[in-house]
Amino acid sequence: MISIRNISKTYGETEALHDITLEINRNELFGLIGPDGAGKTSLMRILMTLLLPDSGSASLDGCDVVKEFRKIRKMVGYMPGRFSLYQDLTVEENLHFFATVFGTTVEENYELVKDIYSHIEPFGTRRAGKLSGGMKQKLALSCALIHKPKILVLDEPTTGVDAVSRKEFWEMLKNLQKKEITILVSTPYMDEANLCDRVALMQKGTLLDVDSPGRIIQKFGKRVLAARSENMFRLINDLRTFPKAASVYAFGQFAHFTSPDDDVEVNELENFLLKNGHQAVEVEEIEPGIEDVFMGLMQNSLQQSVAAGNTNNKPSKKQT
Amino acid sequence: MNQLISFIKKEFYHIFRDVRTMLILFGIPVTQLLIFGTVIKNEIYDIRIAIYDQAKDETTRRITNKLLSSGYFILEENLNGISDIEDIFRKGKIREVVVFENGFGEKLVKEGKAHLQLIADASDPNTARLAVGYTKGIINDFIRKENPEMKIPHEIKTEVRMFYNEDLKSAYLFVPGTMALILMLISAMMTSISITREKELGTMEVLLVSPLRPTQIIVGKVAPYLLLSIINALVIILIGRFVFGVPITGSFALLMAETVLFILMALCLGILISTVAKNQMVAMFISMIALMLPTILLSGFIFPVENMPKILQWLSHIMPARWFIEIIRGIMLKGVGLAFVWKQTLILIGMTVLFIAVSVRKFKIRLE
Numbered sequence: 001m002i003s004i005r006n007i008s009k010t011y012g013e014t015e016a017l018h019d020i021t022l023e024i025n026r027n028e029l030f031g032l033i034g035p036d037g038a039g040k041t042s043l044m045r046i047l048m049t050l051l052l053p054d055s056g057s058a059s060l061d062g063c064d065v066v067k068e069f070r071k072i073r074k075m076v077g078y079m080p081g082r083f084s085l086y087q088d089l090t091v092e093e094n095l096h097f098f099a100t101v102f103g104t105t106v107e108e109n110y111e112l113v114k115d116i117y118s119h120i121e122p123f124g125t126r127r128a129g130k131l132s133g134g135m136k137q138k139l140a141l142s143c144a145l146i147h148k149p150k151i152l153v154l155d156e157p158t159t160g161v162d163a164v165s166r167k168e169f170w171e172m173l174k175n176l177q178k179k180e181i182t183i184l185v186s187t188p189y190m191d192e193a194n195l196c197d198r199v200a201l202m203q204k205g206t207l208l209d210v211d212s213p214g215r216i217i218q219k220f221g222k223r224v225l226a227a228r229s230e231n232m233f234r235l236i237n238d239l240r241t242f243p244k245a246a247s248v249y250a251f252g253q254f255a256h257f258t259s260p261d262d263d264v265e266v267n268e269l270e271n272f273l274l275k276n277g278h279q280a281v282e283v284e285e286i287e288p289g290i291e292d293v294f295m296g297l298m299q300n301s302l303q304q305s306v307a308a309g310n311t312n313n314k315p316s317k318k319q320t
Numbered sequence: 321m322n323q324l325i326s327f328i329k330k331e332f333y334h335i336f337r338d339v340r341t342m343l344i345l346f347g348i349p350v351t352q353l354l355i356f357g358t359v360i361k362n363e364i365y366d367i368r369i370a371i372y373d374q375a376k377d378e379t380t381r382r383i384t385n386k387l388l389s390s391g392y393f394i395l396e397e398n399l400n401g402i403s404d405i406e407d408i409f410r411k412g413k414i415r416e417v418v419v420f421e422n423g424f425g426e427k428l429v430k431e432g433k434a435h436l437q438l439i440a441d442a443s444d445p446n447t448a449r450l451a452v453g454y455t456k457g458i459i460n461d462f463i464r465k466e467n468p469e470m471k472i473p474h475e476i477k478t479e480v481r482m483f484y485n486e487d488l489k490s491a492y493l494f495v496p497g498t499m500a501l502i503l504m505l506i507s508a509m510m511t512s513i514s515i516t517r518e519k520e521l522g523t524m525e526v527l528l529v530s531p532l533r534p535t536q537i538i539v540g541k542v543a544p545y546l547l548l549s550i551i552n553a554l555v556i557i558l559i560g561r562f563v564f565g566v567p568i569t570g571s572f573a574l575l576m577a578e579t580v581l582f583i584l585m586a587l588c589l590g591i592l593i594s595t596v597a598k599n600q601m602v603a604m605f606i607s608m609i610a611l612m613l614p615t616i617l618l619s620g621f622i623f624p625v626e627n628m629p630k631i632l633q634w635l636s637h638i639m640p641a642r643w644f645i646e647i648i649r650g651i652m653l654k655g656v657g658l659a660f661v662w663k664q665t666l667i668l669i670g671m672t673v674l675f676i677a678v679s680v681r682k683f684k685i686r687l688e
Binding site: 045052082083089096 | 330
């Protein structure tokens with residue numbers, strides 16, 4: 001449904017996207033996962049015909065994003081990262097405006113948005129600017145859906161939204177998927193990756209991996225130890241000094257620990273921490289999550305780029 | 321078509337729901353007109369004068385009465401000596417002193433010649449010149465009426481008439497000028513701000529990813545402001561007519577047609593600004609600095625174009641307001657028809673076409 005071939009994009013000196021190739025299937029709920037600055041928004045804007053790629057090409061349902069941008073603009077629903085509805089218009093006015101702009105009416109496609117819009121319908125005469133974060137997102141989603149798009153593109157729809165609304169929002173996306181809409185969604189929240197059919201892990205303009213969340217975790221194949229103690233800050237620092245530490249990251253109240261050869265046992269780590277004067281130490285082995293995979297992949301790609309940097313330096317050293 | 325109507329409706333919601341926009345649209349024009357109307361004055365009223373009458377006879381009394389009954393002058397003080405003059409000017413209240421020489425009336429009858437001195441406070445040269453001019457006029461008028469048979473040898477009698485503005489009312493000057501200024505400012509500033517606001521709030525991103533064409537967006541933005549600016553123009557003409565007494569001697573329809581043309585030109589200029597400006601602040605800055613000051617200074621609104629240095633005269637040619645002011649002065653005051661302002665009209669049409677062409681070309685269908 002969406003195919004992206006070797007897309008690169010730079011802004012001045014910084015490279016936002018580096019040679020991205022990606023295929024998104026019809027009727028898939030696809031997630032772009034990555035931290036801020038990974039290039040998620042740039043990629044989406046290229047697909048939404050808002051930006052031109054420097055090189056490479058992309059097509060949506062067979063329409064080229066550069067040459068056939070008018071066709072694409074008719075068939076996609078787009079929700080930008082920032083709340084982009086008219087704050088001084090009421091909920092109803094916003095919905096009607098976007099319906100007519102897309103040459104349709106609210107009545108015609110009401111069925112499609114009913115589940116979502118019914119949450120905010122009681123506030124129909126309220127100005128959009130006065131809605132809560134979760135309601136704003138529901139309204140924005142309704143407006144992006146009102147013309148029955150084939151492809152729905154959502155840029156960080158759950159950023160700044162409370163946990164309950166986030167959960168609701170993802171349920172809505174699941175329902176939309178059943179109505180044969182291909183959905184591309186980006187998020188900085190790793191836990192949301194599990195709700196997608198497939199995800200692409202992005203980092204600094206490159207794809208680290210593209211697969212279903214389950215398979216990505218499976219491929220990871222490392223043992224993860226979760227540790228906690230009284231002092232999180234010292235815990236992380238001390239764990240990093242542990243001779244056999246590969247990666248140590250904080251996840252909520254726990255620090256996740258991996259070793260290069262998976263040969264560190266729970267009590268080995270526990271003893272190390274007790275020896276370092278930690279109190280209320282708790283260590284257990286856990287199932288790796290998508291976050292662990294992401295951190296692992298990120299570290300690999302960093303090491304690779306450092307290694308690549310070194311090889312680049314070699315010839316110049318010889319010359320001097 | 322439905323899309324366009326819906327877009328225009330949305331624009332009206334934006335306008336009517338924003339207090340600031342409403343203030344700029346309807347508050348500024350009226351206050352500006354009233355302020356300009358009371359501040360820019362080339363005529364004088366109630367100038368305070370002092371009289372040093374050394375003759376104190378029938379003639380000087382009658383001349384004094386004539387001066388004071390004209391409505392231009394108020395007698396503040398009668399002076400008793402030459403030395404008082406300096407003091408009284410220092411106090412700052414008195415603008416002019418009239419000095420009659422000793423035996424003024426007698427000399428006038430006997431010798432046919434008498435002396436009268438006018439001393440004015442020229443720290444404000446305009447007022448001084450005007451006061452002296454008015455005083456001279458009144459005194460000459462008096463002498464002529466008193467002695468209809470008096471023949472001054474080889475006198476060239478100049479009969480002055482101020483055509484199109486017999487009373488030299490400054491309202492005739494500033495109403496057309498203010499109209500140009502306000503329409504320019506409101507139209508250009510409001511459209512440029514409303515387009516850049518969409519960019520700033522991110523709604524432009526959504527509009528772009530919609531089947532709306534650039535022309536639809538531009539027309540949708542322009543139409544509401546065109547309508548409101550026409551209402552503004554009518555209000556200004558009405559205030560000019562009924563508050564300041566500026567007549568409309570020419571065709572009202574032609575006047576409105578030219579006004580609509582000027583508004584369109586300004587709206588297109590506003591769109592052009594919005595294609596360059598990244599945010600509302602920049603749009604506002606460009607509109608204010610780049611449009612308002614030149615419009616006030618270089619359009620002939622306050623300072624006559626003919627008196628400017630050559631280079632500024634050339635520069636004034638690219639000021640749309642200059643041509644519009646010529647047009648409406650012609651229609652309102654002189655009552656001329658299109659035959660006399662076709663050149664200026666063509667220039668305005670040309671500017672409009674140029675601005676719209678450049679804006680449509682520069683209007684970005686993408687984010688960069």
